[in-house]
Amino acid sequence: MIQNQFENNVKLSFSKTKSDVYYLFDQVQKLQKEVLNLKLDNKELKETITSLQNIQEYEVVASEKGKKLHNSSCVFAKKINPLNKLVFNSVYDGITSGYEVCDCLTN
Ligand SMILES: [Zn+2]
Numbered sequence: 113m114i115q116n117q118f119e120n121n122v123k124l125s126f127s128k129t130k131s132d133v134y135y136l137f138d139q140v141q142k143l144q145k146e147v148l149n150l151k152l153d154n155k156e157l158k159e160t161i162t163s164l165q166n167i168q169e170y171e172v173v174a175s176e177k178g179k180k181l182h183n184s185s186c187v188f189a190k191k192i193n194p195l196n197k198l199v200f201n202s203v204y205d206g207i208t209s210g211y212e213v214c215d216c217l218t219n
Pocket residue numbers: 181182183186187188189214215216217
């Protein structure tokens with residue numbers, strides 16, 4: 113009888129371990145899915161931040177002595193003497209001030 117009891121205990125332990133392993137496997141799969149979702153969220157967040165940074169980085173500028181409006185990252189914009197540099201709130205503002213639009217702003 114004692115032998116039998118022992119056997120039953122061992123069987124019970126194994127079955128519990130088995131179900132624990134299944135449970136853990138299931139949890140790992142759920143966590144892997146969450147990690148994947150977080151990675152996707154993180155990617156979208158990075159893209160949003162990058163596009164926001166790009167908006168902030170680009171200013172519409174022109175030289176007082178020039179004729180064209182430039183994106184502040186344009187090679188021509190970088191040649192503008194800071195003393196002559198004008199910054200506009202928008203391309204429209206620049207055009208109404210009499211400036212033409214450089215290709216750098218239409219791309
Ligand atoms: Zn330009």
